[in-house]
Amino acid sequence: MGMRRLLCLGLLLAVSACGRSDETADSGSNPPPASSKCRHYAEQRQPFYGDLHVHTKYSLDANTQGTIIGPHEAYRFAQGEELGIQPYTPEGQPLRTTQLSRPLDFAAVTDHAELFGETEICTNPELEGYNSLECRFYRAAPAQAFIVFNFLGPGLIGLPTPTGGETIPRLPFCGLGGTRCVEAAKTPWRDIQQAAEAYYDRSAECRFTTFVGYEWTGAPLSNNLHRNVIFSSEVVPEIPASYIETPEPELLWESLAQTCLSEQGCGVLTIPHNSNLSGGLMFRTRDRHGADFSEEYAQARQLNEPLAEIYQHKGQSECLGTTGAGLADEQCGFELLPYRNFIGSQVSPAASGVPLEGDFLRAALKEGLRQEQLLGTNPFKYGFIGSSDTHLGTPGRVNEAGYPGHGGAGGSARNELPAGLTDRIENSPGGLAVLWAEENTRDSLFAAMRRREAYATSGTRPVVRFFGGWNLPAGLCSSRNFAADGYRGGVPMGGDLPAPPGSGVKPRFAVSALRDPGVAGEKAEPLQHIQIVKGWIANGEKHEAVYEIAGNKDNGASVNTDTCETSGAGYASLCSVWEDPDFDPAQSAFYYARVLENPSCRWSTRQCVAAGVSCADPDAVPEEFADCCNADYPKTVQERAWTSPIWYRAAQ
Template structure:
């Protein structure tokens, strides 16, 4: 397949990176470049009208995030971009001389990245970690530096933890100070911050400008505006909504260097719809500013991420559904805290054995803290496959689909190690995982977490404009950290012999639509849509061969019930491929270098709306923890010999192997357009 081979060859030729000047948010006079507009970028030498796959990470944390900072991360956004471009970084723990005791480096640089530090406590963290800031010697900051783990809990409670929780009204104006002292009091207007932030939090809001400007400066410096187009950076941040630890987080990605003076955070805008309104006012109303939000870890939202009522308990309207669809074209289907595709323990997902991949065993961010008192088992409605089906049901009622999501993956690293999603030599990601600040003994992360994945965007060239447009039209796919090249087209008249033709991509665009799009109305005489799906294995020596290629269909039946079916369209379902768990060497079926199929829906009903997405699966390989257990020569048959920190090597609740995979964004069929 020449088109795939050419794309892989192109990936291997990306060379060189440039550092350039900054123009910051709203071109404010305090920006690192003094408000001077950035240089115009040159045209890329490598442009393809048929688009190319660019691999990146849109979920990266550095020292500016409270959790990363309290875990000893000192690396800044500029370091995260250096790592993304292939440079090595030193990681905590640090020795007595302040030197890092660990190092990490990508085998292959990324094509793009966005640092997305938590916006909610930018100022609080900045004040407590910089001696020149007023408030550095406050009681709160002394507590922060002396007891960082406890400070993480307390600072989150007096801010994002209690934001959006109903308050006790203040009975008298003279007692209004209560709303500044306790999260239990207020009228919904006051914003609670720690006392050292000053009246209305002004001191912390002012301090927040420093990390926000540095994030912009780092993104601008990393962006290659030369004709090499070797690396693209985006200005972004994380909106960290988590009422009672139920995850409603979004990564906010800006199209250009024109961004708000401060990032709208959950403390100030305590529901996603208020965030979207703030972004309309502070970004989209400004010339040159555009933005989108990407929800992640719906698997940890305890039923909230895809609920069909707004913050005030009102059922979705067509206008609300359109607002959500416009702001959120993509969702993060896989990262450090597990996959959000489908649940293997109940409902339809229980019939799909591949839904058992990297499932977190609880339903919110509390996890196993506090003896599990604030959490429960994962919930089917929190997974994207179920949300896509609910979106079809909402569309039938409202005329608009609020859950029309394409897919990406990312890492959610809290070590500034952008795109470090390799199962081999995994140093952990900290954050919700293992705290590496004071040293690591044994496994480098908690057993239920993973290295996370990557985002892949199909675009003409590696520029902000082209990549952002790909995100908006959902021409994107997710991987579990590997780098296969996945194409997915749908149409009514795609040639049945397309896999044997050199013009697969040309005909896919000409006769159909790519991943992320809607099927056009069926022409006369068409009975069912056809889909062309093709994948080439990741060429890296450590990557495994392909096992099978699938198409997943979801629809809503005439009685309103939500349905799904998984079709194997290429490869070998009954493969004998396996892994020798003593050595992590592959066994059995050697798998495939490429797979392709043109498939027609055998049960198509023109009266039923539907979605279709592709899933490409590799042969089994050792999970990150198994590789570390093998390297440590752990012998579970002799429990007393298991070294400290390696006890989970013998934990039967977690699999020893994984099957790396890629998920295409869906293609939708709208029955109302037939």
């Protein structure tokens, strides 16, 4: 299917999924009339917290690490039910339990689609192939089988992407043409759909929303190109299009355009994650044939990918903070992995190489502005969400305290309780996706994703709003109708500023943040300050700047890392209306807000303190806790939120 055909089908899909005109979907400035069945409908929208990146036993990496939690248990956990997690006794009893202190509003199980069938065959004795050499090896040596199945099978990690778009061969036990594994894949895919339907609250209470989804898992030569595929409804393709069948993002979009038809009620979007580990591939500016982007490609990418995951278990993908003109940003050191692809975690950081500036979303947003000047369309027009990437079936388990690890790229607890830290020192608990929507339903939440009215958090739950416009009142923070006035006078996060109403006018941006109130037994820190990050193009060159607009980054807040007690003042709320002092109407730009809390102990420090580790005598520190004294990693963390950007496009 050609790119033009893909774009046309995608446009139909987007309009159907959002249920409104393109203009309204893009701006988000006109909330729809109240016609909902939800009891807690809010015309000016409300924040819903969720996790759109969750793995269960159906993902081969989770399965080989001992995860036996399925989608049904994962959705119950997301709603507050206690869950037993690995390791397990020979009788199948869990040796650990975990529970959310606050339930989520929505979630999606996104298991790796590529090896659905292989995992099902090797774990189901009733299926042909269960006693194959490969499956016997899978059960006898799961850690080694993970490597074999990924490197020598479909090559999800070990091989470059095929040229010409041909499919990737499977292991021999899958049968001629891989048909046995393709057929077996239908069973987990069916269960994923059934779980999503079973736990979607369709009552007037609208307590919990599920989305059918999966992960498209391409990592040629260990360079991450992964996308989570999220469907708008229960109408989904018969079988997911994986990296095996569609070994390039363009091929994935083409397949979805053919199998997820809007006239049948199917809507879909893809959410890239971990660009920080993509080795220069996620935001490359050439298509799969090696040609420069065309306008059709840019339109298709913008349409299919309105969001990106800026933070999760495997680090942040916001910025690298390379030293240089306009690039120094101390906050870019937050949860920054020290390597550029999966070789860094599977082999060594040195074998991988250092991270690349162009693999981070801030750099991609700037490149998107440049591409827009060349093509007329911005291919990298991303809003932001966070998620966990848990491989334990524990959506939303993202707080630092009591962190059990997430498996996957982190440490495995298949056979025994972790002797030291529960995860690799460079990893973290991950974050949350927050969507501004009228109600907690699939239609409303999916529409929020489409228009990018979303923000990411590093795991806490502050409430953040961000508006931009030419006529926002300077006193908007004092208004009792902050949201209504913001929508009326501008556009929310994810939107586009219209053309300036006249010469000499500068855009104003209003940011409001309320601290996470926390819950009993789980303290949350007050807010510290708010920044606005701007990127722009001037004379063909890319620039960025960070502006302090509210609060005080030097407020004296501190952490006693021997006890994890925090001290110092902060803010229960912050609000500011900021006018860009450096605005030039001839320069396209983007703006997003970053809200930071007072510092607190990192997950690793909490575990080191609980274990009584003292780095005063390094020789006395047990080997399993050696990373407690690793000076390359901070002992504290500043939890934060990132809003989706607001864009300004200069007249051409």
